[in-house]
Amino acid sequence: MLVRQPAFRHASGTLLALALVAAADLAAAQEVNLYTTREPGLIQPLIDAFSKTTGIKVNSIFIRDGLAERVAAEGTRSPADVLMTVDFGELINLVEKGLTQPVSSTVLQQAVPANLRGPNGEWYALSLRARVLYADKNLDLSSFTYEQLADPKWKGKICIRAGQHPYNTALIAAHIAHYGEARTETWLRGIKANLARAATGGDRDVARDIMGGICDIGIANSYYVGLMRSGAGGPEQVKWGDAIKVILPTFQGGGTHVNISGASVARHAPNRAAAVRFLEYLVSPEAQKIYAEANFEYPVRAGAAVHPIIAAFGPLKVDSLSLTEIAKHRVAASRLVDKVGFDR
Amino acid sequence: MLRAPDATPLRRGSSAWLAASGAIALLVLVPLGAVAATALRESAGLWQHLVTYVVPVAARETLILLAGVGALVTVIGAGTAWLVAAHAFPGRRVLEWALLLPLAVPTYIIAYAYLDILHPVGPVQTALRSLLGFDSPRDFRLPDIRSMPGAIVLLGFVLYPYVYLPARAMFVMQSASVLEAARTLGIRRRALFFRVALPLARPAVAVGLTLALLEALNDIGASEFLGVRTMTVSIYTTWATRSDVAGAVQIALAMLAIVLALVLLERRARRQQRYAADAQHPRPLEPTPLGGLAGMGALAVCLAPVAVGFLAPFIYLVDAALDRIRFAGVSEAIVREALNTVTVSLIATALTIAGGVVVAYSARLSRRRLAQSFARAASLGYAVPGTVLALGVLPVATALDAPLDRVASLVVDGSVGLLILGSGAALVYAYVVRFLALAIGGVESGLSRVSASLDDAARTLAAGPGARLWRLHLPLVRPAVAAAAMLVFVDCMKELPATLLLRPLGFETLATHLYGEAVRGTYEDAALAALLIVAVGLLPVILLARLGRVERQRDHVPITGLETL
Numbered sequence: 001m002l003v004r005q006p007a008f009r010h011a012s013g014t015l016l017a018l019a020l021v022a023a024a025d026l027a028a029a030q031e032v033n034l035y036t037t038r039e040p041g042l043i044q045p046l047i048d049a050f051s052k053t054t055g056i057k058v059n060s061i062f063i064r065d066g067l068a069e070r071v072a073a074e075g076t077r078s079p080a081d082v083l084m085t086v087d088f089g090e091l092i093n094l095v096e097k098g099l100t101q102p103v104s105s106t107v108l109q110q111a112v113p114a115n116l117r118g119p120n121g122e123w124y125a126l127s128l129r130a131r132v133l134y135a136d137k138n139l140d141l142s143s144f145t146y147e148q149l150a151d152p153k154w155k156g157k158i159c160i161r162a163g164q165h166p167y168n169t170a171l172i173a174a175h176i177a178h179y180g181e182a183r184t185e186t187w188l189r190g191i192k193a194n195l196a197r198a199a200t201g202g203d204r205d206v207a208r209d210i211m212g213g214i215c216d217i218g219i220a221n222s223y224y225v226g227l228m229r230s231g232a233g234g235p236e237q238v239k240w241g242d243a244i245k246v247i248l249p250t251f252q253g254g255g256t257h258v259n260i261s262g263a264s265v266a267r268h269a270p271n272r273a274a275a276v277r278f279l280e281y282l283v284s285p286e287a288q289k290i291y292a293e294a295n296f297e298y299p300v301r302a303g304a305a306v307h308p309i310i311a312a313f314g315p316l317k318v319d320s321l322s323l324t325e326i327a328k329h330r331v332a333a334s335r336l337v338d339k340v341g342f343d344r
Numbered sequence: 345m346l347r348a349p350d351a352t353p354l355r356r357g358s359s360a361w362l363a364a365s366g367a368i369a370l371l372v373l374v375p376l377g378a379v380a381a382t383a384l385r386e387s388a389g390l391w392q393h394l395v396t397y398v399v400p401v402a403a404r405e406t407l408i409l410l411a412g413v414g415a416l417v418t419v420i421g422a423g424t425a426w427l428v429a430a431h432a433f434p435g436r437r438v439l440e441w442a443l444l445l446p447l448a449v450p451t452y453i454i455a456y457a458y459l460d461i462l463h464p465v466g467p468v469q470t471a472l473r474s475l476l477g478f479d480s481p482r483d484f485r486l487p488d489i490r491s492m493p494g495a496i497v498l499l500g501f502v503l504y505p506y507v508y509l510p511a512r513a514m515f516v517m518q519s520a521s522v523l524e525a526a527r528t529l530g531i532r533r534r535a536l537f538f539r540v541a542l543p544l545a546r547p548a549v550a551v552g553l554t555l556a557l558l559e560a561l562n563d564i565g566a567s568e569f570l571g572v573r574t575m576t577v578s579i580y581t582t583w584a585t586r587s588d589v590a591g592a593v594q595i596a597l598a599m600l601a602i603v604l605a606l607v608l609l610e611r612r613a614r615r616q617q618r619y620a621a622d623a624q625h626p627r628p629l630e631p632t633p634l635g636g637l638a639g640m641g642a643l644a645v646c647l648a649p650v651a652v653g654f655l656a657p658f659i660y661l662v663d664a665a666l667d668r669i670r671f672a673g674v675s676e677a678i679v680r681e682a683l684n685t686v687t688v689s690l691i692a693t694a695l696t697i698a699g700g701v702v703v704a705y706s707a708r709l710s711r712r713r714l715a716q717s718f719a720r721a722a723s724l725g726y727a728v729p730g731t732v733l734a735l736g737v738l739p740v741a742t743a744l745d746a747p748l749d750r751v752a753s754l755v756v757d758g759s760v761g762l763l764i765l766g767s768g769a770a771l772v773y774a775y776v777v778r779f780l781a782l783a784i785g786g787v788e789s790g791l792s793r794v795s796a797s798l799d800d801a802a803r804t805l806a807a808g809p810g811a812r813l814w815r816l817h818l819p820l821v822r823p824a825v826a827a828a829a830m831l832v833f834v835d836c837m838k839e840l841p842a843t844l845l846l847r848p849l850g851f852e853t854l855a856t857h858l859y860g861e862a863v864r865g866t867y868e869d870a871a872l873a874a875l876l877i878v879a880v881g882l883l884p885v886i887l888l889a890r891l892g893r894v895e896r897q898r899d900h901v902p903i904t905g906l907e908t909l
Contacts, residue, residue, distance in 0.1 A: 073738045235671075
C-alpha cells in the first residue's frame with residue numbers, strides 16, 4: 001500500500017488532469033457565431049466582455065448588406081447563431097423572411113420592455129439611440145422639431161448623410177406614420193432644398209462640416225457625440241464634438257425618433273444555448289453599462305444609467321409611435337427618397 | 345495592336361483544351377446565370393418606380409461620370425505616355441514607373457483621404473485661410489469635394505494608369521521609321537502626336553480606357569462616399585435598403601447590356617483599321633531631348649498625376665497611421681488581416697492566371713468561333729459590379745456545399761457544414777470570375793506576338809499542344825503572364841463588395857476592416873489598414889514597372905497584359 005499510494009495519487013492526479021482538459025475542451029468547444037450588420041468597432045467591447053465572463057468564444061462576421069441573403073443561402077447548414085442588426089427595419093426583415101426563431105427567456109423578458117421585443121421573442125432590442133440635431137454652438141436655438149427641417153429659413157444650411165441610409169429611412173418612415181406619404185414628400189423636398197452639400201458621408205461628418213462652416217445644422221445619431229467628445233475617436237474629433245450643441249428634436253406634439261440595435265437567434269442556430277446566453281448577457285446590467293459607457297447609447301434595460309455626456313442633452317422623450325408601425329413604412333420611405341431625388 | 349498571327353487549324357489534342365476552356369467559361373457563366381435568374385423573381389412591384397425615378401437619374405449620373413473620367417484618363421494616360429516614351433527629360437526614368445503608382449490606391453481610399461486633406465478644417469484649407477487672412481471657414485472655403493466634379497477628378501487620377509500602361513507600350517513599340525517617315529513628309533513634331541502616334545495607339549488607348557471605365561462604372565465605395573448616384577450605387581441601394589434583389593439585378597442586367605454594346609461598338613469601329621506595322625522587330629524610338637524649360641515642363645506635367653493620385657494620399661495615410669498608432673497602438677488583428685488579404689489574393693491570382701492561360705491558349709489553338717466565344721464569355725465577370733457577382737456566387741457556392749456535405753458525412757461523423765463558403769473557396773471563386781478577363785487579355789496579347797511559324801516548327805517535332813505550351817509559349821510570354829498576375833493580385837487586394845458578402849466567418853481582410861470603420865465614419869481609425877493595402881499593392885506595381893523596363897532593355901516590346909480585353 002505504501003508503495004502503491006503515490007501511484008494511486010498519481011493516477012488520480014492524471015484523472016483529474018484529464019477531466020480538467022476535457023472540461024477545458026468543452027469550454028473551448030463552446031462557441032457562438034455572430035452575423036452582424038453592426039460595425040465591429042461598436043460590438044467588439046461587448047464580445048470581449050462576454051468571452052471573458054463566460055469563456056464562450058464569439059466568432060463574428062460583419063456583413064453590412066446582404067445578411068438576409070447570406071443566411072438564407074446557407075440554409076440549414078448555416079453556422080449563424082445570432083443575427084444582430086443596427087436597424088429595426090433590418091431586424092424585422094430577417095424575422096419576416098423566416099430566418100429567426102423565437103426565444104422565450106425570462107431573463108430577456110424581464111430586462112427588455114415589451115414594446116422593444118418581438119411578441120414571441122423573435123427579436124430583442126439591445127440598445128437605443130436617438131436621431132438628434134447637431135447645431136453650430138453659436139446658433140441661437142434651444143428647441144427643434146423634425147418638421148422644421150423643411151423650413152426655408154435653413155436653405156443651404158443643413159448637412160445629413162444619404163437619405164437611403166437606414167438611419168434616415170427609419171426617420172422618414174416615422175414621418176410617414178405621423179403624416180402620411182403626401183405630406184412626407186413635401187417635407188422631404190423641403191429638406192432637399194435646404195441641403196448644404198450632397199447627402200452623403202457619415203454622422204460624424206455632420207459635426208465636422210458644421211465646424212468647417214459648410215452648414216449650420218444637421219441630423220445625426222446621439223451616440224456619435226459621446227464618441228467624439230469623450231476623446232475615444234482621437235483629439236481631432238474632440239474639436240468636432242465641441243463645435244456643436246445637441247438638441248433632442250421632436251415631432252410636433254410627439255417625441256424624439258429613436259432606433260434600436262437588436263438581435264435574434266438564427267433559425268438553424270447550431271449553438272442555440274450559447275446564443276441565448278449571449279443575448280441574455282447583452283441585456284445584463286454589466287453589458288448594458290458597456291453599451292452606455294463605451295458606445296454612448298441609451299440602455300434598453302430599465303434603470304441602467306446613461307452616460308453623462310448623453311444625459312446632458314436633457315431627458316429623452318421617446319416618440320410614441322411603435323417601431324413595428326414605423327417599419328411598415330420603410331419601403332415607402334426609401335421610394336420617396338428616390339422620388340424627390342434626395343441623394344442626387 | 346498587332347493582328348494575331350494566323351492561328352493554327354484545329355489539330356489532334358486541341359479538343360481537350362477547348363473542353364477545358366469551355367468548362368472555365370461555364371464556371372463564369374453559372375453565377376452570372378444565377379443572378380440573372382433572380383431578376384425574374386417578383387420585384388416587389390417596384391419596376392415602374394425604378395424606371396421612373398431611379399434609372400433616369402442613375403443613367404445620367406453614370407454617363408456624366410464616365411464621360412468625365414474617360415476624358416481625364418485619356419488625356420493624362422496618353423499624354424504622359426507620349427512624353428515618357430518619345431522624349432528625354434529630367435526625371436523621366438523614374439517617372440516612367442512612378443506613373444503606375446496610383447494603381448495601388450483603391451478608389452475608396454483616395455476618396456476618404458481627399459475628403460480629409462481638402463476639408464475646410466483639414467490641412468490645405470487651414471493653411472490657405474491663414475495665408476489669405478481669413479479667420480473662419482465661414483468666410484472662405486473651397487468647393488466641396490463630395491460632388492460629381494470631385495468624383496471625376498479623384499477617379500481620373502487613380503484610374504489613368506490603365507490607359508498609360510498600354511499607351512506607353514504602344515508608343516514605344518511604334519517603330520521609329522513610321523514617325524521618321526511622317527516627319528520627312530513635313531509633319532511638325534507637335535502634329536506628329538495627334539496625326540500619327542495617337543491614331544496608331546488607338547487600340548491600346550481604347551482597351552485601357554475600357555478597363556478604366558469599367559472600374560469607374562463598377563466602383564461603389566468612392567462614388568457612394570462622394571454622393572454620386574451611379575447605376576452601381578443605385579443597384580446597391582435598391583438591394584440593400586429595400587431588400588429588393590430582383591429589382592437590383594434588373595438594373596444590373598440593363599447596365600451590362602449597355603456595357604457590352606459599347607465594347608462591341610468600339611471593336612467594330614476598330615475592325616475597319618489595320619495596325620500591322622513591322623512590329624516584330626521595331627527599331628526603338630529615339631527619344632527627342634527636351635532641354636531647359638520644355639524639359640522642366642514635361643517633368644511637371646508627368647509629376648502632377650503621380651502627386652495627386654499617389655504621393656498626396658500616401659503621405660496623408662502615413663501621417664494618419666502614425667497618429668493612430670501613437671493614439672491607439674497597433675492591434676495584433678491587423679497582422680492577421682494582412683496575411684489573410686495576401687493569402688487569399690495569391691491563391692485567387694494563381695487560379696485566375698491558370699484559367700487565363702488555358703482559355704487564351706485554347707483560343708489560339710482553335711480557329712473555331714467557339715473557342716473565341718469561350719474567351720469572351722469567360723471575360724464577362726469584369727463587366728459586372730462586384731456586389732452583383734457576389735449575389736450570384738452565393739447561391740452557387742451553397743448549392744455545391746449541400747452535396748459536398750452529404751459526401752463528407754459518409755467519411756466523418758456528422759456534418760462538416762459549409763465547406764465552400766466556410767473555407768473561403770467561394771471568395772476565391774468570386775475573385776477568379778471577376779478578374780479572369782485581365783488574365784485572358786494579358787495572355788492573349790502575349791501569345792499574339794509569338795509567330796505561328798514557331799508553332800508549326802514545334803509541331804514538326806511532334807510536340808503536342810501541352811508540350812508546346814509548356815516548352816515554347818509559356819517561356820516566351822512569361823512577362824505578359826507575370827504582368828497580368830500582378831494586376832489581378834492588386835485588384836483582388838482592393839476588392840471590397842464581394843469580399844464583404846462572401847468571406848468566411850471570422851475572416852477579416854484589410855479592405856473589410858477599413859470598410860467596417862468607414863461605415864461608421866471612423867475611417868481614420870483604419871488608416872493603418874488603408875496604408876497596408878496601398879503598401880502591399882505597391883510591390884506588384886513596382887515589379888510591373890520593372891518588368892516593362894527589362895523588356896525594353898531587351899529591345900522587346902513591353903507586354904503589359906492590358907492590351908487586349
